[in-house]
Amino acid sequence: MSFIVQKYGGTSVGTAERIRNVATRVAESHRAGHRLVVVVSAMSGVTDGLLKLAREVSPEPSAREIDMLLSTGEQQTIALTAMALHSLGIKAVSLTGAQAGIITDRLHTKAKIANITPKKVFEYLDSGHVVIVAGFQGQNDDGHITTLGRGGSDLTAIAMAAALKADTCEIYTDVDGVYTADPRLVPTAKKIKEISYDEMLELASLGAKVMQARSVEFAKKFKVKFEVRSSFNHNPGTVITEEHAAMEDVVLRGVSLEKNQAKVTIIGVPDKPGVAAGLFSALAESGTNVDMIVQNVSAQGTTDLTFTINKDDLPSARKVIEAQAAQIGARNHTAQDGIAKLSVVGIGMRSHTGVAATLFSALAQAGINIQMISTSEIKISVIINESEGARATQVVHDAFKLGN
Amino acid sequence: MSFIVQKYGGTSVGTAERIRNVATRVAESHRAGHRLVVVVSAMSGVTDGLLKLAREVSPEPSAREIDMLLSTGEQQTIALTAMALHSLGIKAVSLTGAQAGIITDRLHTKAKIANITPKKVFEYLDSGHVVIVAGFQGQNDDGHITTLGRGGSDLTAIAMAAALKADTCEIYTDVDGVYTADPRLVPTAKKIKEISYDEMLELASLGAKVMQARSVEFAKKFKVKFEVRSSFNHNPGTVITEEHAAMEDVVLRGVSLEKNQAKVTIIGVPDKPGVAAGLFSALAESGTNVDMIVQNVSAQGTTDLTFTINKDDLPSARKVIEAQAAQIGARNHTAQDGIAKLSVVGIGMRSHTGVAATLFSALAQAGINIQMISTSEIKISVIINESEGARATQVVHDAFKLGN
Numbered sequence: 001m002s003f004i005v006q007k008y009g010g011t012s013v014g015t016a017e018r019i020r021n022v023a024t025r026v027a028e029s030h031r032a033g034h035r036l037v038v039v040v041s042a043m044s045g046v047t048d049g050l051l052k053l054a055r056e057v058s059p060e061p062s063a064r065e066i067d068m069l070l071s072t073g074e075q076q077t078i079a080l081t082a083m084a085l086h087s088l089g090i091k092a093v094s095l096t097g098a099q100a101g102i103i104t105d106r107l108h109t110k111a112k113i114a115n116i117t118p119k120k121v122f123e124y125l126d127s128g129h130v131v132i133v134a135g136f137q138g139q140n141d142d143g144h145i146t147t148l149g150r151g152g153s154d155l156t157a158i159a160m161a162a163a164l165k166a167d168t169c170e171i172y173t174d175v176d177g178v179y180t181a182d183p184r185l186v187p188t189a190k191k192i193k194e195i196s197y198d199e200m201l202e203l204a205s206l207g208a209k210v211m212q213a214r215s216v217e218f219a220k221k222f223k224v225k226f227e228v229r230s231s232f233n234h235n236p237g238t239v240i241t242e243e244h245a246a247m248e249d250v251v252l253r254g255v256s257l258e259k260n261q262a263k264v265t266i267i268g269v270p271d272k273p274g275v276a277a278g279l280f281s282a283l284a285e286s287g288t289n290v291d292m293i294v295q296n297v298s299a300q301g302t303t304d305l306t307f308t309i310n311k312d313d314l315p316s317a318r319k320v321i322e323a324q325a326a327q328i329g330a331r332n333h334t335a336q337d338g339i340a341k342l343s344v345v346g347i348g349m350r351s352h353t354g355v356a357a358t359l360f361s362a363l364a365q366a367g368i369n370i371q372m373i374s375t376s377e378i379k380i381s382v383i384i385n386e387s388e389g390a391r392a393t394q395v396v397h398d399a400f401k402l403g404n
Numbered sequence: 405m406s407f408i409v410q411k412y413g414g415t416s417v418g419t420a421e422r423i424r425n426v427a428t429r430v431a432e433s434h435r436a437g438h439r440l441v442v443v444v445s446a447m448s449g450v451t452d453g454l455l456k457l458a459r460e461v462s463p464e465p466s467a468r469e470i471d472m473l474l475s476t477g478e479q480q481t482i483a484l485t486a487m488a489l490h491s492l493g494i495k496a497v498s499l500t501g502a503q504a505g506i507i508t509d510r511l512h513t514k515a516k517i518a519n520i521t522p523k524k525v526f527e528y529l530d531s532g533h534v535v536i537v538a539g540f541q542g543q544n545d546d547g548h549i550t551t552l553g554r555g556g557s558d559l560t561a562i563a564m565a566a567a568l569k570a571d572t573c574e575i576y577t578d579v580d581g582v583y584t585a586d587p588r589l590v591p592t593a594k595k596i597k598e599i600s601y602d603e604m605l606e607l608a609s610l611g612a613k614v615m616q617a618r619s620v621e622f623a624k625k626f627k628v629k630f631e632v633r634s635s636f637n638h639n640p641g642t643v644i645t646e647e648h649a650a651m652e653d654v655v656l657r658g659v660s661l662e663k664n665q666a667k668v669t670i671i672g673v674p675d676k677p678g679v680a681a682g683l684f685s686a687l688a689e690s691g692t693n694v695d696m697i698v699q700n701v702s703a704q705g706t707t708d709l710t711f712t713i714n715k716d717d718l719p720s721a722r723k724v725i726e727a728q729a730a731q732i733g734a735r736n737h738t739a740q741d742g743i744a745k746l747s748v749v750g751i752g753m754r755s756h757t758g759v760a761a762t763l764f765s766a767l768a769q770a771g772i773n774i775q776m777i778s779t780s781e782i783k784i785s786v787i788i789n790e791s792e793g794a795r796a797t798q799v800v801h802d803a804f805k806l807g808n
Contacts (some may be wrong), residue, residue: 016460023461050480056420057427058487065490068498069483072476074453079473083462086469096470098546120547143503143524 002167003035007135007157010044011174012231013077020045022172022231023084030090037121037164039135039157040081042073055368063108067137067147071097074134074153081132088243092130095120096146102133102138102156110149111138113156113218116163133160150343151212162222162254167228169219171211176230177238178203178210180254180402185393188403191251193236196243199253202345202379216240243347251355252346252400257393259340259386260311261291263371264321268307268331271298276305279324283309288317292341292374292381302331306372308383311337339371340389343381345395356380368392406571407439411539411561414448415578416635419483426576426635427488434494434534441525441568442668443561444485446477467512471541471551475501478557480537485536496534499524504535504547506542506560510608511586514553517544517560517622519681522566537564555616558561562619566626573623573630574641575615580634581642582607582614584658584806589797592807595655597640600647603657606749606783620644647751655759656750656804661797663744663790664715665695667775668725673709674737675702680709683728687713692721696778706735710776714785743775744793747785748800760784766803772796 006026013019026038046097050069061069078094085092101118104111124131133350133361135153138146148155154171178200195203197220201213210228219240220225229237269275276295283290292309309317314337325333349355359380363370368391372383384392397403410430417423430442454473458465482498483599484800505522508515514649528535539557542550552559558575565573582772585593599607601624605617614632623630623644633641673679680699687694697711718741729737753759763784767774772795776787789797801807 016457019461053420053480053484055486057423057484058491060491061487062490065483065486065498068486068500069480072479075476075479076473078459079469080457082469082472083458083465086466087462087464094469096472096549145500216450 001033001035001319003164004029005039005096005157005161005164005166005169006172007153008038008041008172008231009153009174010041010047012172013040013081014044016080019077019080020084023081023088023090025172026081026085026130027088027090030142035125036130037125037166038081038130038158039153039160040074040077040132041135041153042070043077044073046076048072048209059370064144067108067145067246070147071134071137071145074136078132078134080266082160085130087089087133090130091128092132093124094132095124097137097156098139099279100133100160102159104138104140104146104148106140106146107143108144108146111140111146113138113148114141114371116159118160120162121160121162121164143302147234151215154211154215155218156226158219158222158226161224161226171222171228172224172231173228174230174232175210175228176233176235177228178254181393181397182257182258184401185257185390186397188257189397190403192238194239194241194247195239195253196247196347198243198378199347200240202343202376203254203256248348248351250346251345251348251352252402253348254345254402255393255396255400256343256345257340257389258343259389260337261308261313261339261383261386262314262335262337263306263308263339264317264333264335265304265306265382265391266321266325266330266333267304268302270329271301271303275328279305279321282324283317284318286316286320288313288320292372294372308339308341308372322393338386339383340386341381341383342389342392343379346401347378349378349380358399362395363392365389366395368395405437405439407568408433409441409443409561409565409568409570409764410576411443411447411557412576412635413557413578414451414677417444417485418448420484423481424483424488427485427492427494429576429635430485430489430534431492431494439529440534441529441564441570442485442534442536443555443557443564444478444481444536445539446474447481450480451476467566468548469566471512471549474551475538475541475549478540482536482538489534489536494534495532495720496536497528497530498536498538498588500538502540502543504537504564506563508542508544508550508552510546510548510550510710512548512550514551515544517552517563518545519750520563522564522567525564525568531782542720558615558619559622562626562628562630563622565628565630566622573628575630575632576635577614578605578634578636579614579632580637580639581632582658585797585801586661589661589794590659590801590807593801594807596642598643598645598716599653599657600651600751601612601644602647602782603653603749603751604644606747606780607660609610632787652755654750654753655756656748656806657752657807658749659797659800659804660747660749661744661793662747663793664741665712665743665745665790666715666718666739666741667710667712667743667787668721668737668739669708669710670725670729670734670737671708672706675705675707679732682732683725686724686728687721689754690720690724692717694722694778696787698776698778712743712776742790744790745785745787746793746796746800747783748804749783751782753782762803763800766779766799767796770795770799
């Protein structure tokens with residue numbers, strides 16, 4: 001008998017039939033003797049429908065009222081899931097985030113979990129119930145309903161697993177795990193059996209859309225081992241866990257490709273303290289997320305500064321860049337979209353030499369030009385033309401023999 | 405400056421546009437300097453949609469989970485209404501039933517309000533907010549969400565008005581008041597300016613679908629004066645208040661017609677104690693609501709027992725009646741639908757003589773046969789053929805000069 005927290009996402013509970021399917025899976029686990037807490041998201045489409053209504057009544061709906069509105073989506077799913085379990089003869093009860101004891105800070109629409117006092121959850125578990133908890137929501141210390149922002153239901157599941165000291169946490173979604181590369185780009189991509197928090201974090205922040213980075217960070221902080229798997233089949237998924245020695249035997253865990261990037265270069269920037277700080281503060285204030293930054297060595301008192309941003313942010317960022325370039329007395333600036341970021345990730349990189357060399361020569365042999373390079377302890381990222389992204393991913397995946 | 409509780413029903417908040425319309429009305433009252441609590445229902449159609457989903461996941465959904473599910477409907481409306489008020493520049497805040505301090509008993513799907521501790525409501529009112537409260541819902545002393553059953557939002561409004569000691573309570577709906585007769589049957593029907601709780605109760609239990617009787621009973625008990633009016637125009641509505649002397653000057657307040665009735669007669673019932681008790685207990689257990697009961701004087705040790713029920717209950721009631729008639733040794737029984745109940749209501753009846761005579765002769769002159777008669781202190785009801793219902797209503801309305 002294990003103590004398991006399961007989480008089912010919006011697609012997995014998207015229709016009455018799928019909720020019944022989830023109930024059947026939960027019932028199987030319950031009948032196998034496991035102690036179960038089930039976290040569910042809003043049915044897919046419900047949240048978007050509510051946001052549409054909100055925009056119809058108000059151009060700028062307040063964050064508190066958005067939380068009051070959106071939290072109803074998960075509340076509907078918990079009730080329906082409990083009903084579906086009842087009809088299978090399983091004792092089950094639904095709890096809102098507040099009822100489950102999830103206390104957050106006061107930052108509406110992107111609240112952080114402050115603490116969990118799961119008294120009711122334990123009471124119901126002890127009396128033989130499956131406990132269904134609304135994902136994505138909590139209540140602050142003043143009794144207001146809050147929501148946790150994007151990926152919030154994963155966060156609820158991992159936080160509940162930590163607070164309850166569950167044995168494991170299963171994140172059910174519409175993909176059946178984390179792959180060595182996007183299988184749509186690389187047909188030989190393989191599902192990864194086990195991956196460390198740090199590797200998952202790099203992949204999560206790199207366009208592998210399985211999970212938001214904040215949930216992985218939370219799991220790492222509280223050492224919650226979890227598995228990402230599909231609710232539509234019974235295949236084993238990918239286990240995300242603490243790093244252990246055997247993990248380093250693998251040189252690379254995977255390759256990821258992030259499209260829709262843009263590159264900005266500011267030419268002839270006076271090489272004096274505070275220039276970069278001013279520019280990037282202004283960009284941050286305008287809501288532009290800057291990713292890679294490269295600064296060339298200074299020549300004749302000026303330097304060139306290049307950085308990447310999301311392509312969608314380019315129009316709004318352009319105004320800031322123009323004003324800043326003029327203010328700091330830069331000679332010129334250029335902006336270019338149509339680029340992509342290819343990254344290789346693996347904690348094996350720390351103990352294996354030659355990863356960068358293999359990467360660069362694989363791309364060179366395929367005639368793919370590298371425009372920028374950025375490295376971290378367990379990741380190397382390069383900027384290439386977006387049009388060559390798919391081919392580059394395949395070439396790199398082959399070079400590191402990730403399909404074997 | 406008054407302290408007003410307003411309540412808007414599902415049709416009044418049925419679309420984003422109508423919610424904006426409600427917000428405009430509320431904003432007018434707010435700008436006029438009134439202290440405002442606004443109770444709203446679920447958007448029309450939402451509750452039915454949720455019940456449909458519930459039946460798709462479970463043939464017999466549990467009452468607790470139905471409450472968890474349905475309470476989301478009102479929660480959505482409060483958030484949207486608050487947003488709409490914000491966009492008009494009005495300070496407003498939404499509160500769920502639980503947040504507004506509405507504590508109920510534990511009877512899910514038809515909970516009774518036990519008490520209200522409106523601390524938060526007063527805090528927000530004192531800081532200049534319009535407070536939007538979810539109708540139809542509360543929470544029991546164990547922290548479970550409950551709902552109040554049919555007409556529950558009216559009940560919330562009246563109970564809030566009582567607990568807050570508001571000056572008045574305005575129930576906005578899709579009709580603009582209570583009429584002397586159904587205007588679709590009687591074109592000369594007039595809107596009633598003022599009516600006593602008891603008269604409203606008789607009309608509410610008689611097919612005037614403006615309000616559920618329990619809300620009126622609650623208002624009577626706590627002496628809450630309220631007004632029923634339309635959210636689609638600015639016409640004055642009907643005020644429901646405590647009886648006062650001037651009300652007796654009017655002989656009759658109105659005429660109502662209840663269709664879809666059926667009449668059952670049990671012939672040759674042995675005239676001994678306990679017979680009626682057994683029959684009506686069995687009917688009550690089968691869920692059949694018995695309305696008028698008439699027993700003729702006993703002749704030769706047997707009597708005839710006639711009663712009316714809703715036509716829709718006839719098939720299920722028939723089985724009970726057959727079994728009971730056999731058991732008590734009745735000679736025979738008959739059941740007939742296609743009848744209607746016409747009632748005249750008015751506290752003036754107590755001090756005016758000849759009401760029954762006027763009623764009976766008006767019907768006689770029109771050639772309409774009276775099949776059963778039942779009277780209370782402020783009401784006379786007669787059973788007639790349903791096909792003659794509309795004409796009878798007009799004739800009686802004329803006879804009492806209610807259109808003048």
